[in-house]
Amino acid sequence: GENVEQHPSTLSVQEGDSAVIKCTYSDSASNYFPWYKQELGKRPQLIIDIRSNVGEKKDQRIAVTLNKTAKHFSLHITETQPEDSAVYFCAAIRGTAGNKLTFGGGTRVLVKP
Amino acid sequence: GAVVSQHPSWVICKSGTSVKIECRSLDFQATTMFWYRQFPKQSLMLMATSNEGSKATYEQGVEKDKFLINHASLTLSTLTVTSAHPEDSSFYICSARDRDGDNEQFFGPGTRLTVL
Numbered sequence: 368g369e370n371v372e373q374h375p376s377t378l379s380v381q382e383g384d385s386a387v388i389k390c391t392y393s394d395s396a397s398n399y400f401p402w403y404k405q406e407l408g409k410r411p412q413l414i415i416d417i418r419s420n421v422g423e424k425k426d427q428r429i430a431v432t433l434n435k436t437a438k439h440f441s442l443h444i445t446e447t448q449p450e451d452s453a454v455y456f457c458a459a460i461r462g463t464a465g466n467k468l469t470f471g472g473g474t475r476v477l478v479k480p
Numbered sequence: 481g482a483v484v485s486q487h488p489s490w491v492i493c494k495s496g497t498s499v500k501i502e503c504r505s506l507d508f509q510a511t512t513m514f515w516y517r518q519f520p521k522q523s524l525m526l527m528a529t530s531n532e533g534s535k536a537t538y539e540q541g542v543e544k545d546k547f548l549i550n551h552a553s554l555t556l557s558t559l560t561v562t563s564a565h566p567e568d569s570s571f572y573i574c575s576a577r578d579r580d581g582d583n584e585q586f587f588g589p590g591t592r593l594t595v596l
Contacts, residue, residue, distance in 0.1 A: 399583040410573060410587040411524065456523060460583055467514060468575075468585060470523045 369394040371459050373471025380447050381479055388474045390457035391439040397459040400440050401468070402431060405454045414455075415442070447478045483507055484576050486588035493564055494596055500560045501591045503574030509554035510576035514585065515547075518571040530557040554579065564595040 370393040380386050392400075398419035403411035417424045417431045417440065424431050428447075433440040444451055457471040483506040493499050503513055511532045516524040528549050529537045536549035548560040557576075561568055571592055575585040 401584070408571075408590070408592070410589045412587075413584065416584070467526055467529055469526075473523045475521075 369397055369459055369461075369469040371457060371469045371471040373457050373474060375474060376472060377475045377477070379477045379479060382447060382449060384447055386442075386444040386447050386451070386476055386478075388442045388455055388457065388476075389439060390441070390459075390471045391437075392459040392469075393438065394459070394461065395435075395438065396461050399460045400431070400433060401458050401460075402429075402442050403456045403458065405456065405473075411456060444476075447476075449478050449480050452476055452478045482578060482581075482584075482586045484574065484586045484588040486572075486574055486591050488591060489589060490592040490594075492594045492596065495565055496563055498560055498562045499564055499593060500558055501572055501574075501593075503557045503559070503576070503588050505555045505576045505578075505586070508576075508578045508581070508586075510557075511554060511579045513551060513557040513574055513576045515549060515557075515559050516573045516575070518573060518590075524573060527559075561593065564593070566595045569593055569595045 373390045401416035402414050404414045405411045415429050415431050417433050428445045430443045455474045458468045460468045485504045487502045513530040515527045517527050518524050526539050527542045530549050530551040532551045532554050538544045551557040571590050573590040574588045
């Protein structure tokens, strides 16, 4: 099955700096890669996703890059703000109906004001 | 759109009792729902995949007789934790895929279970 590794497990940045989280996956058939933000005691919220036919996607301060050859994808947050502090999870899934998400271990991001 | 609800949001029960958690897709039909368990400071661990009208598919190591899943309609799946023990205390989260959508899963708000 799929295995997703996520690094780092914790990340502390100064407000205004950039944060980068990296994930690798094992199943070359995976073709959908969402990123979730989870605040304490809350549900995971989709913040951005990318499909395997795209190398990069950007949404305001958030961007995701995908390298299919190397089987890794990254989340980039620019101009970090204190409200970006949360746990971020990457995930991977095959595109066929009913297939399951495999999550990375999570990255706890702390943005210091 | 694409709202998933869970009920209850939290529950405290005595050891040995059973607890039922409901997961509903409010504005879409979901042929597939997923149940996750999340321990403190850990990732989401998939427990089972719930398919409408058929038996759930359980992940390795998850006891199907302990975690009963029923997906009787396109908008409702239930997870029953039978004979709960303190080690079952966790945050249980469901997600649902829109039958007419793509890969995106929509998560419920979670249920905090505490077994005394």
